[in-house]
Amino acid sequence: METQTQEETALRNELQERYMAKSSLLKEVDEKFADLEGDQERALGQGFYRLGKVYYDKADLNTAEDYFLRALDKTIYPKDAFAMFKCYGFLIRIYSENEREKDADRFIELAYELVEKFGSDLGTLGAEYFYNVGMVYTYKGEFEKALENFKLAHQKAQVENEPELIAKSLYSTATASYHLKLHKETLGYLAQLSELLDILKKGYLKGSMHLLYGNLYKDMGNFSESLKNFDMAITYLQQKNCWNLYGYILLGKGITYKKMGEYNQALMYFKLALSTINPQYKRLRDLVATQVEDVNDSSVDLYLDRHNRVIHEKNLGSIDFKHRFVLLEILFLLAKNPGSHFNKEDLAQSIWKDEYNPLIHDKLIYTSISRLRKLIEPKGSNRKYILRGKDGYTFNPRVKARFHKEDDPKNKKVIGNIEISSPV
Numbered sequence: 001m002e003t004q005t006q007e008e009t010a011l012r013n014e015l016q017e018r019y020m021a022k023s024s025l026l027k028e029v030d031e032k033f034a035d036l037e038g039d040q041e042r043a044l045g046q047g048f049y050r051l052g053k054v055y056y057d058k059a060d061l062n063t064a065e066d067y068f069l070r071a072l073d074k075t076i077y078p079k080d081a082f083a084m085f086k087c088y089g090f091l092i093r094i095y096s097e098n099e100r101e102k103d104a105d106r107f108i109e110l111a112y113e114l115v116e117k118f119g120s121d122l123g124t125l126g127a128e129y130f131y132n133v134g135m136v137y138t139y140k141g142e143f144e145k146a147l148e149n150f151k152l153a154h155q156k157a158q159v160e161n162e163p164e165l166i167a168k169s170l171y172s173t174a175t176a177s178y179h180l181k182l183h184k185e186t187l188g189y190l191a192q193l194s195e196l197l198d199i200l201k202k203g204y205l206k207g208s209m210h211l212l213y214g215n216l217y218k219d220m221g222n223f224s225e226s227l228k229n230f231d232m233a234i235t236y237l238q239q240k241n242c243w244n245l246y247g248y249i250l251l252g253k254g255i256t257y258k259k260m261g262e263y264n265q266a267l268m269y270f271k272l273a274l275s276t277i278n279p280q281y282k283r284l285r286d287l288v289a290t291q292v293e294d295v296n297d298s299s300v301d302l303y304l305d306r307h308n309r310v311i312h313e314k315n316l317g318s319i320d321f322k323h324r325f326v327l328l329e330i331l332f333l334l335a336k337n338p339g340s341h342f343n344k345e346d347l348a349q350s351i352w353k354d355e356y357n358p359l360i361h362d363k364l365i366y367t368s369i370s371r372l373r374k375l376i377e378p379k380g381s382n383r384k385y386i387l388r389g390k391d392g393y394t395f396n397p398r399v400k401a402r403f404h405k406e407d408d409p410k411n412k413k414v415i416g417n418i419e420i421s422s423p424v
Contacts, residue, residue: 045074261318
């Protein structure tokens with residue numbers, strides 16, 4: 001009886017060992033199949049991501065959105081955290097351009113949560129992490145913090161010897177500096193980037209760099225360099241068959257010509273942009289339409305650009321007031337108040353900030369008004385703009401004047417505070 005019990009126990013133990021071995025083998029097989037299935041899903045997600053980028057470059061934002069969402073669906077945290085950041089970034093850019101504020105805000109919040117979680121989970125914080133932190137602060141419009149993190153990303157990318165990440169960090173550092181109006185610093189970062197891109201040969205990034213150069217020089221008043229860089233941006237992007245920035249380059253060129261006082265040339269570029277850009281680019285179309293409205297009224301007699309100190313007269317063309325500050329102030333005072341009369345006392349107080357003194361101001365006012373009329377009044381005609389009456393000088397209320405609006409793209413609220421040209 002005892003022997004039988006020992007045999008049964010031994011058999012039971014053997015069966016149990018076989019069962020455990022089989023279970024372990026089945027578990028190992030299941031894990032391998034799960035890994036294989038996971039690898040297949042990741043490969044599929046990577047394919048969706050690449051397709052999204054292709055359609056993004058081709059300016060088909062709706063199709064690009066679909067593929068980025070499908071790619072995002074295949075990601076697994078924390079393994080694919082940086083891939084998730086990239087998908088979020090592209091989607092935020094698309095929603096910004098589509099003017100879908102709620103969708104953009106949702107993904108900005110997701111990006112912020114991801115960067116917080118990933119930062120606490122990571123043992124070591126590398127260049128790519130700080131680059132994404134910089135992007136999140138950019139989305140939030142906190143450009144000082146963005147700049148700090150892009151600088152850290154650049155430093156760490158140099159230590160890690162990641163040339164492409166060095167280039168992206170330099171570009172983003174330059175962009176953050178540009179938003180902060182640090183023009184000298186922006187030029188310095190772009191110069192470093194230009195040297196690096198001569199080695200890396202990254203066509204899209206090089207095109208984006210020249211677009212930023214164009215906007216920077218436009219703001220600095222160096223219009224010849226601005227136009228040259230816009231043309232270079234087109235050249236590099238055409239080589240890469242990238243068309244998603246084409247409309248923004250045309251807009252930049254149009255605004256540059258507008259600042260130069262060449263309004264017909266500006267209008268040509270604005271109309272070209274409207275006729276060629278994809279209807280999905282709602283923000284861009286709004287920006288261009290505003291520019292067209294600003295310069296496309298043939299009934300306007302006098303177009304006054306105080307910021308750039310240029311006046312455009314319907315028949316005389318552009319008139320430079322850069323070294324005629326007093327005359328420009330007189331013209332704006334009168335033109336802003338058509339039909340209202342300003343006597344010598346008014347002019348002395350408003351223009352020269354003095355109490356009227358006939359010994360000083362009579363000749364000064366007469367000479368200034370005379371010089372102003374010679375500049376803006378069409379030759380061989382009666383006085384059209386500045387009239388003299390018994391109550392003083394007035395701007396003719398029957399002529400049509402328009403005042404330039406400062407409405408460059410960077411001055412319009414951007415959903416997500418991001419430009420579509422910036423690398424992800």
